[in-house]
Amino acid sequence: MNIGSIQQIGPLPQTDASTTPALTAEQRTLIQAVKAVNAAQAFGEDNEVTYSVDRAAHVVVVKVVNKSTGNVIDQIPAEYVLRMAEKINGG
Secondary structure (H helix, E strand, O other), X not given: OOHHHHOOOOOOOOOOOOOOOOOOHHHHHHHHHHHHHHHOOOOOOXXXXXXXXXXXXXXXXXXXXXXXXXXXXXXXXOHHHHHHHHHHOOO
16 A cells, blocks of 8 residues: 555545445545455554545554553654644645
8 A cells, every 4th residue: 555645535425324425546545455454453453554535734644552451552644743744734
């Protein structure tokens, strides 16, 4: 998976109980990749990969999280990079 292309996905659609908007091909690919990594337990039995969109920096954030504690083991991009991107984007 090309991590560089993940940053260009943009915000995920908002969902509510009445509608489920269509996902873009890039979003579907990201979801499938996260599910595959978690199913393979690539980061261990106790950890899982999650993703979210940092709205201030306008980038996708991928985290390795301990399922039991909720502690973030690793994050791409790092928090300081997100804050730099936020400042560049006028935040």
